[in-house]
Amino acid sequence: MHKRQSFQHIMIHIILLIGTGITILPFLWMVFTSFKTVGEAMSIPPTIFPKTFNFDSYKNILESLPFGRVYLNTIISTLVTVIGQITFCTMAGYAFARLNFPGKNIIFILVLSVLMVPGQIFLVPQYMIILKMGLLDSIPALFLPNLFSAFGTFMMRQFFTSIPKELEEAAMLDGCNRFQTFGRIMVPLVKSGIVALVIFTAKFAWNDFMWPMIVNTSPKMMTLGPSLSTLQGQYITDYPAQMAGAVMAVIPMVLLFFIFQKQFVEGVAHTGVKG
Amino acid sequence: MGDMTKSNVKTVKRKATRREKKEWVAAYIFIAPLVIGLLVFYIYPFIQNFWFSFNDVNRFNITTFTGLENYKNLIKDKELFQTLGNTLKYVVITVPVGLALSILIATLLNTKIRGTSIYRTIYFLPSVTMSVAIALVWKWIYNGEFGILNSILGFFGIEGQNWLSNPKTALYMVMIVGIWMTVGYNMIILLAGMQGISRSYYEAAAIDGAGPFKRFFSITIPMLTPTIFFVMITSIISGFQVFDTIYMMIPKTSLAYESTQTLVMMFYRYAFDYGQKGYAAAIAIFIFAIIMLVTIFQFIMQKKWVNYD
Numbered sequence: 001m002h003k004r005q006s007f008q009h010i011m012i013h014i015i016l017l018i019g020t021g022i023t024i025l026p027f028l029w030m031v032f033t034s035f036k037t038v039g040e041a042m043s044i045p046p047t048i049f050p051k052t053f054n055f056d057s058y059k060n061i062l063e064s065l066p067f068g069r070v071y072l073n074t075i076i077s078t079l080v081t082v083i084g085q086i087t088f089c090t091m092a093g094y095a096f097a098r099l100n101f102p103g104k105n106i107i108f109i110l111v112l113s114v115l116m117v118p119g120q121i122f123l124v125p126q127y128m129i130i131l132k133m134g135l136l137d138s139i140p141a142l143f144l145p146n147l148f149s150a151f152g153t154f155m156m157r158q159f160f161t162s163i164p165k166e167l168e169e170a171a172m173l174d175g176c177n178r179f180q181t182f183g184r185i186m187v188p189l190v191k192s193g194i195v196a197l198v199i200f201t202a203k204f205a206w207n208d209f210m211w212p213m214i215v216n217t218s219p220k221m222m223t224l225g226p227s228l229s230t231l232q233g234q235y236i237t238d239y240p241a242q243m244a245g246a247v248m249a250v251i252p253m254v255l256l257f258f259i260f261q262k263q264f265v266e267g268v269a270h271t272g273v274k275g
Numbered sequence: 276m277g278d279m280t281k282s283n284v285k286t287v288k289r290k291a292t293r294r295e296k297k298e299w300v301a302a303y304i305f306i307a308p309l310v311i312g313l314l315v316f317y318i319y320p321f322i323q324n325f326w327f328s329f330n331d332v333n334r335f336n337i338t339t340f341t342g343l344e345n346y347k348n349l350i351k352d353k354e355l356f357q358t359l360g361n362t363l364k365y366v367v368i369t370v371p372v373g374l375a376l377s378i379l380i381a382t383l384l385n386t387k388i389r390g391t392s393i394y395r396t397i398y399f400l401p402s403v404t405m406s407v408a409i410a411l412v413w414k415w416i417y418n419g420e421f422g423i424l425n426s427i428l429g430f431f432g433i434e435g436q437n438w439l440s441n442p443k444t445a446l447y448m449v450m451i452v453g454i455w456m457t458v459g460y461n462m463i464i465l466l467a468g469m470q471g472i473s474r475s476y477y478e479a480a481a482i483d484g485a486g487p488f489k490r491f492f493s494i495t496i497p498m499l500t501p502t503i504f505f506v507m508i509t510s511i512i513s514g515f516q517v518f519d520t521i522y523m524m525i526p527k528t529s530l531a532y533e534s535t536q537t538l539v540m541m542f543y544r545y546a547f548d549y550g551q552k553g554y555a556a557a558i559a560i561f562i563f564a565i566i567m568l569v570t571i572f573q574f575i576m577q578k579k580w581v582n583y584d
Contacts, residue, residue, distance in 0.1 A: 012383050013390075019380060020397050023459070027400070029423055030412040042421050045429075088309040095305035099298055107310060114317045118516055118566055120542050120559040124327060124552045125320030128336060148312030178301035207405040209519045214547055225407040229523060232411065239415050246408035257403045261396055264403070268460060269467030 030250075034058070034243035041239045057240035058248075064234070065227060066220045067248070073216075074206060074223040077142035081205040082198055084147035089197060090190070093156025094182055098168065114150040123214070130215050141215040142223060146205060152197050159193030160186065196267030199260065206253055224249040327556035334550035345557035354541060355561070362537040365450060366514040373454045373510060374503065377461040382491065384462070385469045395466075398459035406456065410523035413452045414439065417524075439524055445531030452520050457513075461506045468502030469495060500581045508573060515566050518543065538562050 033041055034057055035050040061067060095101070096108050126145050135141045167189070171181045187194070206224070213226040222230070228245050235241040257264055328345055330338040349355055380398060384391050401409065416424050417438040425435025438448045476494045485493065496503075518539045525535045542562065546555030 009386075009388050012386060012388050016380070016383055016388075016394050020394065022455070023397055023401060025423075026409070026412050026416060026455075029416060030408075033415065044421065045426050046421055046423055048423075088312065091305040092309035095302045099302035099305070100295075101299040101302035104302075107306065110318065111309075111313065114313055114321075116567075117317075117321060118512070118559075118563055120516070120539060121324050121563050122317055122320040124332075124546050124556055124559070125323040126316060127547075128323075129316070129320070131336070145316040148309055148316060150313065150317070153309055178298065182305075203403055207407075209407055209522075210543065225405060225519075228405075228407050228411060232523070239418075239421070242411050243415065246405075246411045249408045250404045253403050253405065254400070257400070258396075265395060265399065265463055268399075268463045 030243050030246055034240055034247050036240050038238055038240060042237070057238070057244040060238075061231065061235075061241050061245050061248075065231065065245075067227070067245075069220050070222050070224055070227045071248075073139060073142065073221060076139055077212070077223060078202055078205040081143045081146045082201045084143065085149050085152050085201045086194060086197060088147065089149055089152035089156045090187065090194065091182075092153045093158075094160050094186055096153070096157045097160035098186075099178075111150045111153055115154060123211070126211075127214055135215075137216050137218050137221045139221070142212050143205070145211070146208075149201070152201065155197060156190065156193055159190040163189050192263075192266070195260075195263045196270060199264055199267050202256065203253060324556045324559055327553050328560050330553045330556075332552035332556070336552070338553070341553070345554050348554070349557050349561065354536075355538075355558070357533060358536045358538050358541045359565075361446060361535060362515060362517070362539075364446065365453070365517055365537060366511055368447075369450050369453050369457075369514055370507065370510045372450075373457055373461060374507060376454065376458050377465055377506070378499075378503070380458065380462045381465040381469055382495065384466055395463065398462055400459065401456045402460035406519040407523055409456060410452065410520045413448075413455075413520075414524045417448055440530050442531045442534040445525060445529070446535045449517075449520055449524055449535060452524070453514070453517060456520075457510065461510065464506055465499065465502055468499050472498045497582050501583060504573075504577055504581045508570065511569060511573070512566055515539075515562065515569070538565075 029048075032048060032050055035053045035055070036047070037054060037056065040047060040051060092111075096104065096111075122145070130136055130141045130144065135144070163186070167185060168181055171185045176184065208223070209225040209229075212223040213229070216222050216226070219227070219230065228242075228249055231242055231245045327338065329340060329342055331341045331344070332338050384394055416422050419425065419435065419437030419440070422435075422438075424438070428435050436444070438444050472495065476498070477490060480490050480494055516539050517537055521535055521537060521540055522543070525531055529535075538558065539562065542555050542558040545551045545558060
């Protein structure tokens, strides 16, 4: 019995290791190539490990692209999006879960309907709004529409709904008003929901592509995604430079993921379970 | 005495309504930022997109009403059917293959082997990385002359080729990247679903002498159908909207351009490359309608196979 089980376990490990290899190889290929010289990257047959680790490609793209600026734009846009979404979604999610007010159902249906429409429907008019506001090629253009999220509101509402009513009633009896109850009692209780939403939003904002590409077209105002796509045009055959750009674009999210692994995985796992 | 109770009742009643009103005010303050934001950046744009779809919107964003002209042109447009075909192909292949792989990995990770959390972390990694960067990397892997894929294939005696510029293979190559990026994410959701299945079912089956395969098909899969349904719906919706990887991997000059363009690519080109925003608005409505239809169809079909006990 024991022997049979350990044989089974070995088979499972073998299958999982093959999958692990397929998952990880592209990352290794990206990192290794970024340290190669152009000549080595284009040698036949290809080498896997770089013969010598050289940082030229990193130097090159840092000099030729306003990479520092692009990085900063992406960080600012991601931070503002996260803070805005958390604030607005938590507030509205609480009201939809816990308060009674005229028009609640109609307004909530309106929020849900936004959730069901594919994003392309909004893009052209959103672009026109940013254009009319004179905000094309600016930092606010990057985050403005993304501050408001139907998905986040729905998610926070679900979290608030699952908290027992008694806690809130006790706080109200102790003389807290709605806003104090919200800030001191309710928000700390949905911390796991907030963490999950922070992770979703940060991942989305950092990796977003089409919207920032549409609104900000001058190299200095771009975010990482669109900037990488211009890199492809500038360094048509300089693969190490392209890979160096990719490495730098990917690193912050990967680091964040390794630090907050548990929260990432739990946040995602939560979305599938009816809550 | 009677008077007092009466006035008491009155004040209590008035207090109640005042408290209710206070709650309304609080509620409106809580929802105001979100609702205003959604109205300005989503609901108004939604209506405006409908309006644009009945107009010619030129490069300078001047609109002229043309009625159904955009839609009439759209249903005659060969490009629409080409991109629709490519998109359907993408969805029909990536969704079942991705789903099967995620179920397989989740099942293997739902056993008592060592190191499950390390595997989970590694499999999840692609879904946190930027699709644009990932596309660049895979493009280089697929490279006909210097890419690693051809040398691996060469090792097994298979002759490589220019995968991304061959109209016959390019779309499949993009699909591989799409599946690679999403398998880990869906696996996590499915694994959480599997861990929610009560042990007692398996224990009962073990007493009945059911082997692992029997248990998988008669317990795991039926109990998991709500989660499978959820993953399927979200994968189909995002499959219909695939953009980043194709935009990055297939340039306009590629021989495979036509055979890889999806609906959202076509929308993007018309709206922001060709400056025909009215036509693009009509394409967006078409995408919306297709996704709606498919989703409604799935919700009708779910009664036949999804198990909500």
